[in-house]
Amino acid sequence: MSIKNRRDMLHNNQRSHYIGQLNESLTGRRVFVAGWVEDIRDIGRLVFVILRDSTGSIQAVARGQHLNQVKEISRQSSVVIGGSIRKSDARDSPIEIGIEEIVVASRAAYPLPIDGTGRVSSSMDKRIDSRALDLRNPSVSGIFKLRGLVLSSIRESLLTKGFLEVNTPKIIGTASEGGANLFGFDYFKRKAYLAQSPQLYKEELIISLDRVFEIGPYFRSEKSHTVRHLSEFTSVDIEAAFVDYEFTMSILEGLVKGVVRKVSGAFSDLAPLRDLALKLGSNGSIEKLTYKQCLEELWNNGEKIEFGADLTDSSLRLLGERHTGFYFITDWPTELKPFYIQDKRQDPELSESFDLQYGYLELASGGTRLHDKERLQARLEQKGLRPENFADHLKVFDWGMPPHAGWGLGFDRFMMVLTDCQNIREVVLFPRDVERLHP
């Protein structure tokens, strides 16, 4: 077998091995591996090539006839190596590959804009400008492998609980939650908007599908320059019929615990994940504070917030110092919550609502929804919204709309917590913000 041309290189359209699959049991065997040259060390009679693919790295050793060819390969070039597995004297690996054939599939052209190994650090901006190369750094690609695993884990958790995955439209004809911060555009001579959330659609769907979830992109024309806002983000949304906010909080708590358990096992070498298991609360459950309890704590710590005021960034930071892991803030003042949130029967100033926090960071928001059409219409008017703009939505409440509840989880923020990243741009492949529309 040889790898003299592209066909051979593809090797019956399959690489024989991912590097992560190589181990001592293959000693003496001939293998083909494909990846990129992370490093080259020339010590005269030998040249060491560190070859990496998405699954790991291995040392390959060239000597004799291959020496000159290998010396000319630039770092980050893609190559295919054919050779034999043998014992290695290297500290960090028991095996290496003795190079018998090497083909450059694609040469990296210098200078490169950033260091693909991450040893020389670059600014966040430069890294995103060259994101594909940035991902050659295993600690960067590790974040996105984790992201994929968390997506799977969330879906599994919700499917097990009887939720059906749905796809609702991202192009909408009317502003779903009031109209602020929407991207608008011309849609065949009509005005359309990019959806900010699936809120109204998911509420409508539960009249017949019972329990639904959606994981998808949403859009907010967000002018703020912060480390936790993007204008395109991924949201996990659920909605369920015949349940209230307590029930959906328990679904969310189960989901968070399940993810933490699953990813801790899969990525046990990642310190932030190890610590997370400890941040679920002393008895393994997520602490619940009411909004009023938060006010009390803030008063006791010098922040004199009046009932009805939103918790500002500084208040949340103070709470976050005292509650360092996940916690819920429940029973918010009705006037602070969107028009569709149910007020409490016994105390209409308060609502059946909650936010999931991690320290100062808001991760999710949910609640029991109003299911009575008249009350919903009245609330729209109180909020200064025009019921006629919500005609498509309101008519569904005439078709036997059951009590229901749900939440939305900012998936990218959840990933920030899981990876201990301080900037949301670390966990999104190609972030979009006021400044950034490329690559």
Next chain:
Amino acid sequence: MSIKNRRDMLHNNQRSHYIGQLNESLTGRRVFVAGWVEDIRDIGRLVFVILRDSTGSIQAVARGQHLNQVKEISRQSSVVIGGSIRKSDARDSPIEIGIEEIVVASRAAYPLPIDGTGRVSSSMDKRIDSRALDLRNPSVSGIFKLRGLVLSSIRESLLTKGFLEVNTPKIIGTASEGGANLFGFDYFKRKAYLAQSPQLYKEELIISLDRVFEIGPYFRSEKSHTVRHLSEFTSVDIEAAFVDYEFTMSILEGLVKGVVRKVSGAFSDLAPLRDLALKLGSNGSIEKLTYKQCLEELWNNGEKIEFGADLTDSSLRLLGERHTGFYFITDWPTELKPFYIQDKRQDPELSESFDLQYGYLELASGGTRLHDKERLQARLEQKGLRPENFADHLKVFDWGMPPHAGWGLGFDRFMMVLTDCQNIREVVLFPRDVERLHP
């Protein structure tokens, strides 16, 4: 236990039973069920209520004190019923519920715009205008349950093959495949577009992530009025390094077979699904025809198509009559394919490309990609595109871009095939087209 108020109705935030869970082993037991009233039959001393939820339906029987209350409930209202399970004389069910308590959660207001049971048929347009109510029809909601199951099955298939799920941006700064049919909008004083596909991003990602997939919404400003085009659609996209089109065709074939196998088992009562298993080809594999073989067949059947011409709707319908199930059309003329498709070394007029067809319907399109920057630039120019508009993309080819291949599958069209629906609007909850932006 009673259900006199909303709290009770929610029953500790859990319905005791989904209707689909009820069976004879519960005879004599008291249960709570929640759903909507599909039908009411008043025979004087008794009233029969057909209660349905997302999992099934059951007959509930009111007598005595509940008679008058039940008679006043409108069809499609949401109710909670507490009662005892007992043997039934009904033809279609061995059990029924003897109503002991019934609470109307939300009354349906008449007249309703369409018949929620589907017994009185309505036009596609009327049904979509009232989609949430349309979904009360089990044969409609069945399509979307199947859709969820197919999504799961596709993800499972790709995860097993080592593909990582990624999220690429839907807001893009430059037209990814030329610029036709794009929705454009103002993005903080700059021109932005809605992505038509993740094509360029997925190619870039494989230089480090190796194998990626994305399932997400894409957008095309599609002016045609057909039963198979929408301006917002769901696409399944994959891309893999160090493989060619033959390999990715085998991935797609495995995916299609896996889905057909899985959904046939889950929905064995749906006739179109039973038939599908037969349409995979006589030996269970998907037939492959080259473009040239298609031309020959068309000539032999009176359609005189010259080499290089695209296969028109009428040609595909003719082919579809002869190849009634799934089949691939491979090795298309290079000039018919997008700029990024690899031409064949031995015969550059042909390309390493394929479409997956079902009868006349194109479901997927893929191929080996050009990975050499100079050739890619030359091809852009041949196609009349400006390489400077692709600067972000082209620079990635300087970073050791390996050979790679992939495909995109129109998920909604695949669902049309699986459900035997002739209109793509049947398989999309809230379709978007030239005429439709609501609900």
